[in-house]
Amino acid sequence: MALTLQRADRVEREKHDGTIGPAVIPEVALAIPVVLVVGMRLGCLNHALLTVLAVQRRGLALAGWVANALPPRMALLEQNVDTLTERLGIAPLAIVAPGERPAFDAAQLATLGFAR
Secondary structure (H helix, E strand, O other): OOOOEEEOOOOEEEOOOOOEEEOOOOOEEEOOOEEEEEEEOOOHHHHHHHHHHHHHHOOOOEEEEEEEEOOOOOOOHHHHHHHHHHHHOOOOOEEEOOOOOOOOOHHHHHHOOOOO
């Protein structure tokens, strides 16, 4: 995979608590697509939609999203995945059950820029 490095005055990232702050290496920005991993639990729709809005406002490309089912299983998991699919305009790259690892096929990898 080839990454494009660009000079930047500042690079920001979302921290674990949802705040935005400077990245570790502020002088380099990677021009790579964003894959959003959504922890499927109460509040996930709002969090995912606000995160996508922040991604778009920064001029980044959303390559796809992953539904990460967390224990205990969300009561309306399928309905929430359907709602996010409709609102984001793209189906999830994967729906990962608790304790499982995601697996991506060749088409999904190509979408993410990992084509061989």
